[in-house]
């Protein structure tokens with residue numbers, strides 16, 4: 355009888371010193387159990403759920419972002435052209451439901467608006483960085499919820515940033531270097547030389563080399579197609595050598611011989627978008643949609659989001675090891691944080707009390723000083739008033755004396771006057 359699959363991985367020898375990995379014995383199965391169908395189950399489940407892919411297009415106004423996205427999905431997404439007169443950089447976000455055979459793709463395209471149009475371009479990268487972080491934050495908040503809507507949640511994290519470089523043929527602009535430096539740890543950057551039909555083949559090779567040198571000199575990390583899967587290793591390593599991809603976009607159908615192809619018609623001939631000797635458009639499409647979409651999403655989750663998540667959790671005070679460098683559980687961190695918070699509250703309460711008492715003492719001292727000042731002022735005024743009263747009383751006394759003196763004099767003068775009158779009268783009578 356065949357051994358049960360459960361036994362296959364659970365037969366661990368007793369030797370405890372041997373590393374765990376080496377303790378697992380590989381046993382050939384003697385029967386068919388069915389778990390070889392696991393990949394099919396995963397495929398079916400994934401098809402049922404549908405896929406999401408989020409692209410961020412960063413590039414100057416009119417550089418060909420919308421045309422390239424239309425060309426990539428061979429669909430006219432009917433987008434309005436942007437103005438060159440925005441005072442700051444913004445983002446346009448559109449989500450589309452696409453279907454190819456039975457595979458559904460929820461595609462979100464985020465494009466810059468007004469990028470490179472301002473005189474002062476110092477803060478042009480900020481809305482882009484903020485948007486990328488905001489999507490990470492939304493995902494983190496969803497993860498931290500008690501009740502997570504895992505199946506309904508629309509993951510809006512940016513999986514790839516198509517960075518459109520102007521086809522100047524010279525070098526990268528400082529705005530390109532600044533923005534790429536700010537976002538290279540947050541998103542997979544795929545640099546593209548836009549409107550590559552405007553540069554000659556020779557100049558294009560030199561321009562590509564120049565760009566790669568400048569990126570290396572400034573330590574800017576761009577997306578590297580994985581070469582660990584041998585089925586696509588060769589293709590991906592040749593793809594990595596072609597970076598930055600020189601792309602041309604066009605939805606116009608042009609006649610070449612007897613065939614209609616998508617391309618751009620010039621007086622000297624036709625540039626065929628899907629001709630690999632004319633530009634790298636097909637390479638970009640294959641790389642993005644056929645070969646590396648899953649890797650781009652995986653890199654987003656395991657590298658960029660992981661970095662954001664670690665940073666945020668550390669900022670919230672979480673850690674994997676305690677002060678003694680020993681592993682620490684979530685519960686222990688929570689308890690420690692609660693204790694720390696409690697102690698901090700107590701410390702703050704104590705400080706508040708002390709500050710309150712100090713303020714009261716200061717106020718009391720100020721009041722006492724003010725009271726003393728008032729008292730002194732009162733005493734002084736009282737003294738002044740007493741002196742004034744004394745002075746007034748003295749004056750009044752003098753006045754009273756003067757009045758009495760006056761009355762006396764008046765009485766004397768009246769009696770003198772009456773005496774004089776009677777004397778005159780007597781004299782007159784005597785004369786008669």
Ligand SMILES: Nc1nc2c(ncn2[C@@H]2O[C@H](COP(=O)(O)OP(=O)(O)OP(=O)(O)O)[C@@H](O)[C@H]2O)c(=O)[nH]1
Pocket residue numbers: 413414415416417418419420421422434435436437466467468548549550551552601602603604618
């Ligand atoms: N020569 C050339 N012209 C292109 C290419 N791609 C787009 N164009 C032209 O460039 C102009 C602007 O293209 P859009 O795709 O609207 O550029 P955009 O970056 O989306 O512009 P905004 O959204 O307004 O910022 C259009 O006239 C396109 O036909 C290209 O690969 N080569």
Ligand SMILES: [Mg+2]
Pocket residue numbers: 419420421433434435436465
């Ligand atoms: Mg556009």
